[in-house]
Amino acid sequence: MAYRSTEQGATLIVVLLFLVLIMLAGAIAVRQSTTDLKVATSDQINTVLLQSADSANQKLETMVNGSPASEGYKDVTSATGALGHFILFEENKVNEFIYCFNPRTQRYLTNSATVRAPAGGYVDSLNNGICDYTKATDYTSERQAVMTQMSIALTPPSANAGPFEHVVIGKEIEDRTSKKYQFDIRATASLPAYKKPETPQGVKCFEQSSIKANVATGEKSLNECLLAVGTPSKMLYEQADVENVSSSTKCYPFGRGPMNSRCVLSTP
Structure with missing residues (x-):
């Protein structure tokens, strides 16, 4: 009887140990699954933000590299356009041109933009x-998930810049269209549906400058504000050179072959 009682006690302990091991294995599996889900979700968010920011950059590039007769090219290079604002007016070279990217429109003009001065305030x-x-x-789509804000400014002059580096080869230096302009383009995509881009004090992140050098002491830039409030975001920084490209037509073959038809005026 004493032997049988001892055997029953040992079996109970072994069963309890197995139960504890099963519970530990289950807890580890659940924790690992939760971690994997967070990693997958983070990767999906990062991909969506990257695509949204890159889409805004590509849209601008397509417009400025398009045909001079296209509406997109005229809008972006006009006096009120995102790039023409800087190219056509010398006094605007220190401004920051801001607009909310919407792929459903092709008009990025000053009447639908924010023009900020370096010291603050709106021009x-x-x-x-x-x-x-x-x-x-x-929002960039009807799902109202992703929002992208564009910031365009001329690249500050560099102390290491070479002489006449801003002049297009083969053009007169006095001609305004012969200058080569370098732009700093910042596309900031975020997910307001995940976390509201606003501080507890009521400061809206999108109202902050994207240029760190223009941020007042004690304040945060757009990117820093989004990070502080926990809104998923991604900023793509791009430097783009914009210059006037022209082509010449050879008119006089110096006695070799006929004259180019483009050089002959048509008779009425």
């Missing part, structure tokens, strides 16, 4: 380009 009261997470039209 000529132009402040219509800040993305508003409460407006459905400011």
Whole structure:
């Protein structure tokens, strides 16, 4: 009887140990699954933000590299366009041109943009380009998930710049269209649906400058504000050179062959 009682006690202990091991294995599996899910979700968010920011850059490149007769080219290079604002007016070279990217429109003009001065404040009261997470039209799609804000500014002059580096080869230096302009383009994509891009004090992140050098002491840039409030975001920084490219037509073959038809005026 004593032997049988001892055997029953040992079996109970062994069963309890197995139960503990099974519980530990289950807890580890659940924790690992949760970690894998977070990693997968983070990767998906990163991909969506990257695509949204890159799409805004590509849209701008397509417009400026398109045909001079296209509406997109005219809009972006006109006096009120995103690039023409800097190219056609010398006094605008220190400004920051901001607009909320919407792939459903091709007009990025000053009347739908925010033009910010380096010291703060808006140039000529132009402040219509800040993305508003409460407006459905400011999102990049009808799902109202991703929002992208563009910031364009001329690259500050470098102390190591070479002489006449800003002049297009083969053009007169006095000609305004002969200059080569370098732009700093920042595309900031975020997910306001995941976390509201606003501080507890009511400071809206999208109203902050994307240029760190223009941020006042004690304040945060757009990227820093989004990071502080926990809104998933990604900023793509790109430097783009914009210059006037022209082609010449050979008119006089110096006695070899006929004259180019483009050089002959048509008779009425």
